[in-house]
Amino acid sequence: MSGQTEIMWGEVAEIASANEWKDTLLDEVADIIPGFAFKSQEFGSRGEVVIKIKDINQGFVDFNNTDRVVTLNYAKGKLDKYRISFGDYVVAMTGATIGKVGRVKLNKTALINQRVAKIKSKPGISNDFVYYCLSGEDFQLFIQNNIDSNSAQENISGGSIGRYPILLPPLAEQRAIAGVLCSLDDKIDLLHRQNATLEALAETLFRQWFVEEAKDEWEERKVGDIATHLKVGINPVANPTVMYHQYSLPAYDNGQVPTRELGLEILSNKYEVSPNTILISKLNPRFPRIWAIGNSIEDNSVCSTEFQVFKPKKQSLYAYFYFLIKSEDVVGEMTMAASGTSGSHQRIRPEDILNIKVRIPSIEKAEEFSSITQGFIDKADKDRRVIQTLSTLRDTLLPKLMSGEVRVAY
Structure with a gap:
């Protein structure tokens, strides 16, 4: 967000929050798109990059040790919805990285494998705001409390992820909140x-x-x-x-x-x-x-x-x-x-x-x-x-901004 950001504290912010913010669920504000089930024999050293759960770190997608698949045999457009590029973010749905939210911070394109879900906001919702809703400890706690314990390996379904509660402000304030957090992340x-x-x-x-x-x-x-x-x-x-x-x-x-x-x-x-x-x-x-x-x-x-x-x-x-x-x-x-x-x-x-x-x-x-x-x-x-220092500031501000405890002028 360009210009100077004004943080407003106190009673006015609390009243505005009660009047303007709405209780929603993640699947009401974003589409959850699980990855494509590539076959193990398709992976190799050539073709398009594929992001697996091992490539997801909290905050970013790691492109250093990715696998690839040759996609020439797939019909045109079949894999389009499974592609991610700069600014997109994904959630690991199983394994040691379960619940981690990684964002593409490089000018690269990749496909997502099964057990990786792409989150894409719906029209009229700030994609950056939804990303930051999933970036805090509350989302990690939600994941741990909703893991499918009946499976041999810990996992969570797209439907379960979609039930994550989100407090949604007006679109202009969504963008202002995301702007503050983006400015810290950009630095x-x-x-x-x-x-x-x-x-x-x-x-x-x-x-x-x-x-x-x-x-x-x-x-x-x-x-x-x-x-x-x-x-x-x-x-x-x-x-x-x-x-x-x-x-x-x-x-x-x-x-x-x-x-x-x-x-x-x-x-x-x-x-x-x-x-x-x-x-x-x-x-x-x-x-x-x-x-x-x-x-x-x-x-x-x-x-x-x-x-x-x-x-x-x-x-x-x-x-x-x-x-x-x-x-x-x-x-x-x-x-x-x-x-x-x-x-x-x-x-x-x-x-x-x-x-x-x-x-x-x-x-x-x-x-x-x-x-x-x-x-x-x-x-x-x-x-x-x-x-x-900047990371500590961001992590301190994030839950306060997401809950409406701290408000941003917009």
Whole structure:
């Protein structure tokens, strides 16, 4: 929404809410379109992208590891209603991601598979407003309370989703509310894109210096010559009233912002996270999760034991080590060293990471690279803190705006 937004509090807002807002259900304001039942043998590496439940994260659709199907044998127009593009959003109807609402934030088009439902508002209803109605904790609680317990796998039907209650304001106010929340999300997305651009620039420079211009006479070193593996165990539940900052795999996937949780809420052991470390996920190194931890972090920071904590032996090598671990060659070595029964459950041991061999011209050259690119990491770290602030503001405002407790001038 352009211009300045006025938030109105108090008695006037409450009276207006009672007079103008209507109690409705989701299926009264939007169409719920379950995905197409493609056959398992149709999936491969070619054709149109298909979004499955595994590709849905809360807030966005992940296009990084999608499957594809060849659709040439389908009649023209048969699959049109199952297509999603920029701005569309879907709900996972089964599995570990059940209830998560993901939005397409890239300029891409895809089809949706069965057990994924597309939500599309009806005429006269703001599509963005309906999206934000489904983005809060109330919708997640509704999903959990309406899961079909008679099935072998947790699932929820389109009919059950359609019974989700929505308090509907006039269309102009729907758009104003969505405008406030969209402006916050747009700023968050912009910062994410800026960070991705900075990392891509640094990765390009790393590849030029240490891969494309590599020489046979360069000294071969192990990763263990450059970095140390840290393993300080923490039992948060022993300190139930302490607020911990947890670096978990879901937190990484949701924008690399640690979550805040009381010790009593964290039931498993964790590792201590200290400043100037790098977290490397053990799980599925073919698609690595590598998290750079800045020099200023909150007290009582911990990480999931699915992460391994590494620290460069010299601070001047921090940026070099970070982009070394992210490089294609090292990721390839980690993938080959991983063990497990399937691609999605393979894990890499810390000793295998430490034994990976790399060639560098000299420590001085690596330090020079670090001095150039350290600013990229620092900028990304600051941006993530802003993202965390904006996300907290959005999450605080969202239920208040959706309930009419806080009103927007329109």
